[in-house]
Amino acid sequence: MSSSAIPVSALDDYVGRGAHLYIKGVKHIDCASGTFNLSLGYDNPDVVAALHRQLDRVLHLSSEFTRSKSQEIFDLLRPVLPEHLDSFWFRDITGSTANEAAVRMAQKATGRTDVISLFLSHHGQSAAATGLSGNAFRQQSFSLPFVGSIKVPAPDCNHCFFGQTRDRCNMLCARRVEDFIEYASSGRVAAMVIEPILGNGGNVVPDPEYYSVIREICDRHGIVIIADEVQTGFGRTGSFFASTGYAKALRPDIITFAKGAGGVGIPVAGVLMRHELDVLEPWEHSSTSGANPLALVALEETVRYIRDNYILDNVTRMSKLLKYGLHELEAEFAPVMNVRGKGLMLAFDLPSAKDVSAFIGIARHHGLILRGSRYGFGNTVKVRPPLIVSEDDVDEILLGLRASLAEFNAPTEFNAPTEFTAPTESEKGM
Template sequence: MLDRLDEPMNLTQPEEVTSFQDEVSLTQMDVESLWHPMVQHKKYERTPPKRMDKANGCYVTDSEGKEYLDGVSGLWCVNVGYGRTELADAAREQLVELSYFPLVMSHSPAIKLAAKLLELLQFEGKVHFSNSGSEANETAFKMARQYHAQTEGSRRYKIISRYRAYHGNTMGALSATAQAERRAKYEPLVPGFLHVHPPYCYRCPFGKTYGSCNIECASSIENTVIHEGAETVAAIIVEPVISGGGVIVPPDEYLPMLREICDRYGILLIFDEVVSGFGRLGKMFGHQVWGVKPDMITLAKGITSGYLPLSATVTQQHIFEAFLDESDPTSHFRHINTYGGNPASTALSLKNIEIIETEQLPEQAAKMGAYLRAELATLEDHPYVGDIRSKGMLLGIELVADKETKEPLPGNKVGAIVSYCLEQGVIIGRNGSTVPGLSNVLIIAPPLILTKADADLIVAKLKEALNSQI
């Protein structure tokens, strides 16, 4: 969630020109008609939300003509930047050729995209399309449960995820999500979802220090499997880097250890790469940073750079083959999505991936992410900066009121820092609506086309914002 600081609009001023009348009309319609996500609307009675009208590259322009550097890529998705006419052209051409047909049959863009994804992932397997990361994860959970039922005849149904992780907002995906504020008032949720401690070195739940620990954040998951009964656990789902929960980067040993645990107990390993996919962490896919191969991968956001809705659940071939049994009328995957794999979305995705490859954006993310991290190092001595974490073009700055005790900086001050940056023309994020009292991590995840000048602007405005709250 992005905190906003919106300038009040005086609706009582004389209406002098048609454009101003139109602006007032749109503002009124917004407040009267739209239910915006992740925000308390009471404030919109005083201050209507900003409206963005244009965008190009790393920048968006609001209805008053003010330009902002988008330091979070929309919702961490506009990997190739805004205003790519070649993406619009790809979608338009496909809409003219074949606007829609469900994948109970087939069409060329979906076929080509599925093949391309498997090529990039170096997978022998299958691709199932949906519209969002939430739906991709729902699909993975259903596949995992059915897979075990049809290979072992077992009641493996439990899904293990980590505290602070976000996996979506549909009821199953929200059940995997372990952020108390997002779950509040929607419980009870779907049974069978368990949560374990994250690999959070800055606030190690085991009281250890990296370098003198045994990676208990991983080994403790094996203890959970044993105590729950391995025969009941279907899958473990993790983001390579916990993103919305505060950019929590695991120790290098962590993901290989998870792979070993899953192999030892016959558990499927699902990587949620909704944020980390398509170059964000400095490789085409996040798991490639650690050289660990999952059984299933969920993809969204960067798959189209946010230009159209699309997501994918990719499985290894042995999982797909468990669904091949004509003697059992319930053995096929009984799950359909009206818009999943839409021709325009898949055609656009192919062009998006072409841009990512041609412009070497994963390499660019690694290079510029390292530059941005080095520049942010100048903030490490600031009294409010407790920890800076990064991987590629995904960076988190944890703010504290006291460096010794690691007491989190109060939410109003964190919000004021985000708002100051917005006033100064730089959009940054924070881990809002996660854990009570711990929404204190600033998030920077700009488009992968970021320049040094753009990075310098982010750092400069962030310094000003931090100093404004002392």
């Protein structure tokens, strides 16, 4: 660069508009919603305007001064919450620490220690949240054990741990949790933490009966259920929380949220719980930026926008169109299988992890931003655009996927497909 050149930021290459990200002027539709946090897209005008107003007033306040704003936001949320969740804790900005807050609440309130979580789960990357998560690849280089962590098989019918099929499984993945409580715990289980749909684990959608069996077992053993709704919350699955819709039977004692709660990517996280679990002192769980004014303003405006613009209805309508289109692609292109998901948290599988990374690269050239999943079999492509997508946006996604699949299917010297064996009926599953 000559000394007279105007310095530009590397970020100047990126401009976000609605569900689209322009990279050096090239339009892409973002089917990953950023880092799965842009529930309202890149530049929702209401949220952005509210943030501008707050920027002009005050950027930081100690949480001592934001308590009444947090209360106002909780009052705004009340109509979309199960009645029994009557307390809140909005002092987090990441999902990882919101989950830690929930665990602390369960441990302090019950006087117990152990926490059950699922294989394939992801609850964050702080030390405790990493230790709770059901995967090895994020742990292997460190020593981050969560003392009292008990991992149990995930309710993943496509890869059943117990080798069953749904018609004859008697919901073993839920019922055998009782064996883990009996034989693998210290006898002091405080909580079970569950993503109602396992997001990073490969968009695993449990059968609804799973939730009711887990609820019954946890009731019997006095175990607090924590629904980690960091991915599924704020309208993603078509209800405000998954556990007020598809996963209602879970009746969680605590819900944690983050990601989409900030609407346009502003970091904010929180915990909603029964008042009996509202046991933490401020000094037992807080951070410098917890409940900061920008986070609270983004949270408030996101809740309002979802409510006033019928975003849940939009998710339900767009989900139907997108899922229908994905099923059409599944019928047309042999490598596509296991289309699944709720709301705008959809996914399909390709034969292998290698295929997924090749496909995502091809799709980028067709104007789609997509993400895969490193967990489990690593062969899942996630399709999760912002909740504000229009019919035109859905058409654009499906056209881009069709063109990408056509290219993926056409062998070239650079793009030799991996060997494909058609899935068996039971592999197609769910």
